[in-house]
Each structure stands twice: as C-alpha cells, then as structure tokens.
Amino acid sequence: MRPDTPAENVDHSAEAARLERTAGLYPEDAEALLLRAAAHLELSGARPEATALYDRLLASGEGPGGGLDNPALVRALKASNLWEYGHEAEARAIIDGIRASAPRDPAPWVIVAEALESHDELEAAEATFTEAARLLIPSGQDTPPQPAHPLLFGRHRVRRMLGVPHDEWDTLADTLHTSPVSLDELHDPKRVWSLGSSNPAELEAEITRLRAELGTYREALSRPFPVAILHWPAAEFQELLEAYPALATEYPSYEEHLARTESALRELAASGTGNLGIVTGTVPSYEAFAASESASPSDATLLPQYATTLAARGRAVAWPPGRDSGCWCGSGRGYGECHGAPTA
Ligand SMILES: [Zn+2]
Ligand SMILES: [Zn+2]
Structure with missing residues (x-):
C-alpha cells in the first residue's frame, strides 16, 4: 500500500469512483466497498479524499448501535493515511487510542505497527506487535489462527532490524512462513541496511522483496475484488434461461456451465492468478444489476460485470475449497x- 507500489495497471481514481457508486447502490455492503475505495484513493495519491472517506465511515458507525463491523480497522487505516501526508500528531493520537482500546482483531494492530515501522519507530512498532501477540495468541499455542500470522511476521521483521535475538514467537514465525525465501533471509538486517550496495539488479530485487512483504494487508485491500467466476445454482440457472433465452449461447447446458466454471478457475490458477473466488448469481439480483447499468439482462456481456460487482460487495467464496x-x-x-x- 505504499504509494510507490506498482499499480498493476489499475486506474485507481476510476476504481475508487466505481466502488463509491456501488456502495451507494448496496448500503449494506458500504463498509467493505468504501474501505477499498479509500485504498485506491491512497494509491492514486488522493490522501485527503481517502481521509474524508474514513471519516464518513466513522461518522456512520461508531458508538452504541453504530453500524461498522470493524471501527478499529477504519481508525487504523485513517491514522496510517494521515501520517503519510504530514498529519503526524493526529495520527499518533489515533494510534495511541487504538493500542489502549486493545481490539480483538489482528488487522488494526498490523496497520498501526506498520505505520510506526515505516516512520522508523522500530521500538514502538515492536512493542505494538508484541502487545497484539500477547492479546491475540494464547501462550504456548503453536498453531495460531491464520489472521494472526501477519502479527508474528511483522514482529519478526522489526526484531531482526533491531538486532535482538529470536524468542519463541520468532521461532514460531519461522515455522509458519511458507514462501521459498526463509523469513530470516527475508528479514536479514544486512540485506536491509546494505541497500546502498553495488549491484543495481540485486538492489532492485531486494527492494521489491521488502515491499512485497510490507503492507500486504493494505495491498490486498486495494485489490478490490477477488477474481471471481459466476456460478448459478440449478434452479436459478433454469429460471434465467427461461426468462432470457438469448443467454443459451453463453450457457448451452447446466453441466457445461459447472464444468466451465471449474476449468476457468483452474486456468486462472495455473496462470498464477491468486485470490480466486466464486460468486453465486440469482435472477432478481442480476435483473437489478442490469437495471442499474441501464442494460438488458439478455446481454451476455453484463455477466462478467455482474460477477465483479458481487465480488466487490464481498460475496465471493474463496476457491478452491478444501478437498474434504x-x-x-x-x-x-x-x-x-x-x-x-x-x-x-
Ligand atoms: Zn527467524
Ligand atoms: Zn461439484
């Protein structure tokens, strides 16, 4: 989520506008949509506009009866964004408040600790990761839940930078980390500090690697949709084709529809696309979507857009499912x- 992260050919301003528009159509999903819109605004450099979106969310949702699922996360993202454009004092005040409120979700802790880290406050970052780990990982647990892993990885990274010896949690982080490059190599301070070194290609690879690990969570947010393939349950499929026979060109038979859904996902996976999902269509929601686009439901080119919109609304189920x-x-x-x- 650093502003210099390669943008993957996304037009961030357009994506933010589209997400805001979608949030207007589906107020029940506004939190997820506006958080992603804000991430795109940050990536496009429109930081004050991103702050305005965070404030809009917070105004709608905090306090008793408030509607936000995760107000601490919204505040953490706001603080991190504020600090990036010179509002350090306000950011620090928000960060102190989040640490004091001790949220039970790892994500706001990770955002806050990374904000401290990226402004070279390594001791404070380490203390924040450690507080969160104490709170969220029961002692002696050697299989912490997946959402807590970024806490241990971030803590490992900061502690390597500080040059402190491994403790039990660092060892646990090493065992949980599954990429080809070991965590110790990835977080080797010699690598990090020797960035002024000789070989430009090596240097660039090193920076890319470091960036890839920093801000993963927020980078994921800015990738608004899992790449999702549209699946119709049998009854909906039948109703769809009865109402819109022109779609038979796209959907010759139900078995074929199912087989193509799986093979499309396998092809995407084989080509290296991560974050894949399946969204489930219903005829009424598809008709509503077509109406919002001022188009006819018979228009097959709407189908991928409908899938994308469902995914943006947080309706995708991760693919592949476990074997069992x-x-x-x-x-x-x-x-x-x-x-x-x-x-x-
Ligand atoms: Zn290690
Ligand atoms: Zn099946």
Missing part, C-alpha cells in the same frame, strides 16, 4: 470427489 469440504456446485459431495477431482 463440500463442492462449490452444491452437489453435497466433497470437492475432491466432485468438481475438484483430477481430470483424466
């Missing part, structure tokens, strides 16, 4: 025995 979990197609069989079976 139920298949996404709703057959009731395990994924591994159904659409997840290896093809002959």
Whole structure:
C-alpha cells in the first residue's frame, strides 16, 4: 500500500469512483466497498479524499448501535493515511487510542505497527506487535489462527532490524512462513541496511522483496475484488434461461456451465492468478444489476460485470475449497470427489 507500489495497471481514481457508486447502490455492503475505495484513493495519491472517506465511515458507525463491523480497522487505516501526508500528531493520537482500546482483531494492530515501522519507530512498532501477540495468541499455542500470522511476521521483521535475538514467537514465525525465501533471509538486517550496495539488479530485487512483504494487508485491500467466476445454482440457472433465452449461447447446458466454471478457475490458477473466488448469481439480483447499468439482462456481456460487482460487495467464496469440504456446485459431495477431482 505504499504509494510507490506498482499499480498493476489499475486506474485507481476510476476504481475508487466505481466502488463509491456501488456502495451507494448496496448500503449494506458500504463498509467493505468504501474501505477499498479509500485504498485506491491512497494509491492514486488522493490522501485527503481517502481521509474524508474514513471519516464518513466513522461518522456512520461508531458508538452504541453504530453500524461498522470493524471501527478499529477504519481508525487504523485513517491514522496510517494521515501520517503519510504530514498529519503526524493526529495520527499518533489515533494510534495511541487504538493500542489502549486493545481490539480483538489482528488487522488494526498490523496497520498501526506498520505505520510506526515505516516512520522508523522500530521500538514502538515492536512493542505494538508484541502487545497484539500477547492479546491475540494464547501462550504456548503453536498453531495460531491464520489472521494472526501477519502479527508474528511483522514482529519478526522489526526484531531482526533491531538486532535482538529470536524468542519463541520468532521461532514460531519461522515455522509458519511458507514462501521459498526463509523469513530470516527475508528479514536479514544486512540485506536491509546494505541497500546502498553495488549491484543495481540485486538492489532492485531486494527492494521489491521488502515491499512485497510490507503492507500486504493494505495491498490486498486495494485489490478490490477477488477474481471471481459466476456460478448459478440449478434452479436459478433454469429460471434465467427461461426468462432470457438469448443467454443459451453463453450457457448451452447446466453441466457445461459447472464444468466451465471449474476449468476457468483452474486456468486462472495455473496462470498464477491468486485470490480466486466464486460468486453465486440469482435472477432478481442480476435483473437489478442490469437495471442499474441501464442494460438488458439478455446481454451476455453484463455477466462478467455482474460477477465483479458481487465480488466487490464481498460475496465471493474463496476457491478452491478444501478437498474434504463440500463442492462449490452444491452437489453435497466433497470437492475432491466432485468438481475438484483430477481430470483424466
Ligand atoms: Zn527467524
Ligand atoms: Zn461439484
């Protein structure tokens, strides 16, 4: 989420505008949509506008009966954004408030600790990661829940930079980290401090690697949609084709629809696309979407846009399911025995 993170050819201003518009259409999903819109505004450099969005969310949702799912996360993102454009005092005050309120979700802790880290406050960053780990990882637990992993990785990184020896949590971080580059190599202070070194290609690779690890959470936020493929349950599929026979060109049969859904996802996965998901269509919501686009539901080019909008609204289910979990197609069989079976 650093402003210099490669933008992957996204027009961030346009994406933010689209997400805000979608939030207007689906107020029940406004929090997820506006957080992503704000992430795009930050990436486009429009930091004051991002602050305005965070304030809008906070005004709508804090206090008793407030509607925000995660007010601490919104405040953490606001603080981090404020600090990036010179509002250090306000940012620090918000960060102190978040630490004092001890949220039970790792995400705001990670955002706050990374904000401190990126402004070279390594001791404060380490203290923040440690506070959060004490609060959220029961002592002696060697399999902390996945959402807590970034706490341990961030803490490991900052402690390597500080040159302190490994403790139990650092060792645990090493075992939880599964990428080809070990955490100790990734966080080697010699690498980090020797960035003024000789070989430009090496240097660049090093910076890219460091950036890839910093701000992962916020980078994920700025990738607004999982890449999602549209799936219709059998009854909806039948109703859709009865109402809009022109879509038969796109959907020759139900079995074919299911097979194509799985194969599209496998192809995307094989080409290295991460963050894949399946969204489930319903005829009424598809008709409402077509109306909002002033288009006819018979227009097959709307289908991918409908999928994208459902994904933006947070309706995607991650793909692939576990081998023993139920298949996404709703057959009731395990994924591994159904659409997840290896093809002959
Ligand atoms: Zn280590
Ligand atoms: Zn299946």
